[in-house]
Amino acid sequence: MDGSTNSLDDVSAESSxxxxxxxxxxxxxxxxxxxxxxxxxSSLADALRTLRLHDQQIPLLKQQLxxxxxxxxxxxxxSCYVDGFSKPCRLSTSSLDGFHHTPNRVRRNSExxxxxxxxxxxxxxxxxxxxTNLLTRSPSLESRSKDLISSAGxxxxxxxxxxxxxxxxxxxxxxxxxxxxxxxxxxxxKMELPSQKLDLDWVYGYRGRDCxxxxxxxxxxxxxxxxxxxxxxxxxxxxxxxxxQKHTDCVRCLxxxxxxxxxxxGQTAGVDKDGKPLQPYVHIWDSKTLVTLQQIGLGTFERGxxxxxxxxxxxxxxxxVIDDSNEHMFSxxxxxxxxxxxEVKSTNEAILAVDFSPTDTNNIISCGKSHVYFWTMSxxxxxxxxxxxxKYKKPKFVLCFVFSLTGDVLTGDSEGNILTWGKSAADIxxxxxxxxxxxxxxxxxxxxxxxxxxxxxxxxxxILSGGGKDRKVIRxxxxxxxxxxxEIPENFGAVRTIADxxxxxxxxxxxxxxxxxxxxxxxxxxxxxxxxxxxxGLATHPTQSIxxxxxxDRQVCVWNAEDHKLEWCATLEESGLCxxxxxxxxxxxxxxxxxxWVVLDLKTKEVVSDLTDGNEQLSVMRYSPDGSFxxxxxxxxxxxxxxxxxxxxxxxxxxxxTGHSSFITHLDWSKDGKYIMSNSGDYEILYWDIASGCKLxxxxxxxxxxxxxxxxxxxxxxxxxxxxxxxxxxxxxxLCRSHSEKLVAVADDFCKVHLFxxxxxxxxxxxxxxxxxxxxxxxxxxxHNDSHLLSMGGKDTCILQWRVKRAGxxxxxxxxxxxxxxxxxxxSPENGR
Numbered sequence: 001m002d003g004s005t006n007s008l009d010d011v012s013a014e015s016s017x018x019x020x021x022x023x024x025x026x027x028x029x030x031x032x033x034x035x036x037x038x039x040x041x042s043s044l045a046d047a048l049r050t051l052r053l054h055d056q057q058i059p060l061l062k063q064q065l066x067x068x069x070x071x072x073x074x075x076x077x078x079s080c081y082v083d084g085f086s087k088p089c090r091l092s093t094s095s096l097d098g099f100h101h102t103p104n105r106v107r108r109n110s111e112x113x114x115x116x117x118x119x120x121x122x123x124x125x126x127x128x129x130x131x132t133n134l135l136t137r138s139p140s141l142e143s144r145s146k147d148l149i150s151s152a153g154x155x156x157x158x159x160x161x162x163x164x165x166x167x168x169x170x171x172x173x174x175x176x177x178x179x180x181x182x183x184x185x186x187x188x189x190k191m192e193l194p195s196q197k198l199d200l201d202w203v204y205g206y207r208g209r210d211c212x213x214x215x216x217x218x219x220x221x222x223x224x225x226x227x228x229x230x231x232x233x234x235x236x237x238x239x240x241x242x243x244x245q246k247h248t249d250c251v252r253c254l255x256x257x258x259x260x261x262x263x264x265x266g267q268t269a270g271v272d273k274d275g276k277p278l279q280p281y282v283h284i285w286d287s288k289t290l291v292t293l294q295q296i297g298l299g300t301f302e303r304g305x306x307x308x309x310x311x312x313x314x315x316x317x318x319x320x321v322i323d324d325s326n327e328h329m330f331s332x333x334x335x336x337x338x339x340x341x342x343e344v345k346s347t348n349e350a351i352l353a354v355d356f357s358p359t360d361t362n363n364i365i366s367c368g369k370s371h372v373y374f375w376t377m378s379x380x381x382x383x384x385x386x387x388x389x390x391k392y393k394k395p396k397f398v399l400c401f402v403f404s405l406t407g408d409v410l411t412g413d414s415e416g417n418i419l420t421w422g423k424s425a426a427d428i429x430x431x432x433x434x435x436x437x438x439x440x441x442x443x444x445x446x447x448x449x450x451x452x453x454x455x456x457x458x459x460x461x462x463i464l465s466g467g468g469k470d471r472k473v474i475r476x477x478x479x480x481x482x483x484x485x486x487e488i489p490e491n492f493g494a495v496r497t498i499a500d501x502x503x504x505x506x507x508x509x510x511x512x513x514x515x516x517x518x519x520x521x522x523x524x525x526x527x528x529x530x531x532x533x534x535x536x537g538l539a540t541h542p543t544q545s546i547x548x549x550x551x552x553d554r555q556v557c558v559w560n561a562e563d564h565k566l567e568w569c570a571t572l573e574e575s576g577l578c579x580x581x582x583x584x585x586x587x588x589x590x591x592x593x594x595x596x597w598v599v600l601d602l603k604t605k606e607v608v609s610d611l612t613d614g615n616e617q618l619s620v621m622r623y624s625p626d627g628s629f630x631x632x633x634x635x636x637x638x639x640x641x642x643x644x645x646x647x648x649x650x651x652x653x654x655x656x657x658t659g660h661s662s663f664i665t666h667l668d669w670s671k672d673g674k675y676i677m678s679n680s681g682d683y684e685i686l687y688w689d690i691a692s693g694c695k696l697x698x699x700x701x702x703x704x705x706x707x708x709x710x711x712x713x714x715x716x717x718x719x720x721x722x723x724x725x726x727x728x729x730x731x732x733x734x735l736c737r738s739h740s741e742k743l744v745a746v747a748d749d750f751c752k753v754h755l756f757x758x759x760x761x762x763x764x765x766x767x768x769x770x771x772x773x774x775x776x777x778x779x780x781x782x783x784h785n786d787s788h789l790l791s792m793g794g795k796d797t798c799i800l801q802w803r804v805k806r807a808g809x810x811x812x813x814x815x816x817x818x819x820x821x822x823x824x825x826x827x828s829p830e831n832g833r
């Protein structure tokens with residue numbers, strides 16, 4: 001536990017460290033080579049499939065010709081058999097139309113990465129999180145991507161037998177989709193904005209794993225904290241939430257103004273959809289009205305804002321900001337006037353905390369990796385003096401500090417000590433007349449086993465400290481005599497931060513992304529909980545407002561969407577990547593990272609079935625509409641089909657679907673439970689006749705009018721319009737059609753959730769776009785009655801619950817006004833993006 005706690009600090013402290021350039025270049029080259037291999041495999045699979053289809057058609061064609069004209073049959077035989085080898089007399093190249101082999105892609109990607117290292121690293125760090133993101137964007141296809149989707153009506157005699165189709169190009173690969181019979185004139189279809197919109201209803205989770213000083217209690221009774229791009233104001237008694245949503249990327253730090261109303265929040269820089277770095281900034285806003293009062297630092301800060309503090313002795317006139325650049329630029333602002341008073345390079349080491357002296361605005365303290373700095377501001381200039389550890393062991397990290405009521409500075413460090421600092425007179429005897437006063441340690445107090453992560457001063461002068469390895473909250477007297485202590489349950493992790501409620505009751509933020517409420521005498525219970533690692537699996541209950549999430553932290557969590565509570569949580573032996581409830585709602589199946597999958601009873605939480613298919617990760621679990629079958633999609637390119645009996649408790653292998661040339665990404669059952677539509681990592685759409693023995697339907701035209709019980713496949717005629725122009729095939733991670741079949745929600749790789757009308761079969765379909773996630777959005781699902789939409793971030797470990805509401809009459813005006821905007825507000829419509 002000690003090692004994990006210290007490593008957590010190391011990761012947090014070194015968050016600004018980047019990968020070496022050479023490693024970045026090698027990753028780009030590897031991605032480009034994987035691109036080539038996947039495209040070649042997919043084109044080869046297309047060619048083989050076409051050959052097999054023609055081989056099957058030749059005997060039928062011969063029989064027809066013999067019946068009409070025997071002489072023509074002899075000509076056919078002569079042209080199809082040469083040198084004793086059977087060859088198709090004509091090969092259709094439609095399946096390879098639009099494929100561009102690009103041998104220079106590796107070289108171009110390498111040159112591009114050298115020109116913009118920051119862009120490459122940002123995109124790689126984001127894309128690498130996705131198990132389906134095996135391909136990178138290809139510069140050589142940019143001109144081709146302008147014709148992403150084109151209509152391709154069949155010609156000659158084929159028009160009558162094959163019908164009309166549209167063709168969509170992703171990564172140079174053509175994807176043909178047939179137009180359903182109920183659409184007589186595809187060209188005249190008009191795409192409209194959806195009839196409903198989304199409002200953020202609830203935020204699940206808290207960012208405690210790698211951030212500090214991010215939990216405060218306001219006089220309104222609301223706890224203020226953040227996760228992803230949202231600052232949450234949670235009323236701890238009323239159990240309601242409000243949200244500040246003006247940030248465009250992950251919030252990293254908070255500061256509360258002395259008036260306890262105004263709040264400053266700083267964000268990381270992030271990147272746009274093309275990988276270009278954006279500019280970080282700080283927002284100062286009113287916690288009562290959620291109105292933004294000031295935005296400072298745009299164009300000044302680099303990478304992100306790491307620490308913030310308001311001055312207190314002058315009624316909060318100044319704001320100190322430290323950014324995440326290599327030099328950790330230290331700046332002081334008159335925030336109300338948006339004027340930067342001074343700026344200086346602080347240190348190349350990580351800085352973890354900063355604050356003004358409560359009695360003198362000109363004195364500021366910062367701490368971090370192996371240092372404590374005492375800053376003095378005079379005549380617009382900042383000067384610093386380093387704290388001298390002297391005979392005491394210099395800790396690896398000074399993690400936190402507070403000002404005691406007696407004016408002393410107390411620091412908590414990675415050695416588990418609380419150090420009391422004071423000024424020491426200049427040593428003129430030793431150093432001569434030029435000697436200056438120094439800041440030295442006056443007292444060392446052994447406080448915790450492991451790190452001291454946080455400290456808090458109570459009104460009467462008592463001090464609270466929170467520990468890492470020992471997970472203890474300790475109350476100290478003003479002179480650091482221990483008075484009371486309690487231990488946080490192990491499953492919540494270490495103490496990250498503490499907020500005083502009333503001198504007795506406390507709020508505690510933990511390193512496993514939980515917020516606890518309690519007292520020393522009664523203990524602590526969780527009021528906010530969340531995942532602690534990347535999430536992928538999301539499923540909603542068929543009849544109740546319940547949903548399930550799972551991810552790389554090996555936790556399976558069942559949530560109540562009405563009460564906003566965690567119902568229960570179970571720990572798996574491996575990462576959970578996908579899940580689905582059975583139609584009767586009694587059990588839920590969860591696919592794991594090793595090919596194994598388990599079925600859990602929703603009431604008892606017991607594992608009722610445990611099976612394994614292959615040895616690669618599973619990507620999708622899907623029950624048939626009547627619950628008699630379960631389809632398991634794997635990264636070994638196969639779909640395993642199981643008979644389901646005993647109310648979802650017994651599973652027997654029925655067959656498997658073989659034919660994809662890449663890993664399975666999404667699949668859906670038909671409404672009659674006889675057919676499956678599936679997508680794969682190389683952008684195939686295949687159809688399967690399950691009732692006939694998992695048979696691949698080679699004539700995709702026959703499936704054009706089939707009705708689907710769910711629609712989660714990202715490739716298909718009915719969702720062509722969700723793809724942006726020039727899309728990489730990995731830009732959309734998931735989508736979900738509403739049960740009413742009027743809406744489709746999309747989770748993209750650029751932290752956005754989109755809402756389209758359903759169906760949306762034409763390119764550039766208009767949509768509403770919603771921000772809030774700080775990482776690629778991995779999944780979306782509607783609740784059973786379509787009252788809410790759930791979206792799940794990957795690395796941001798955040799679950800957002802959106803209320804589905806009817807769009808107002810002014811929405812179309814809003815849409816037209818912002819249709820040309822690249823970046824939009826948290827609920828702005830977009831057209832063609």
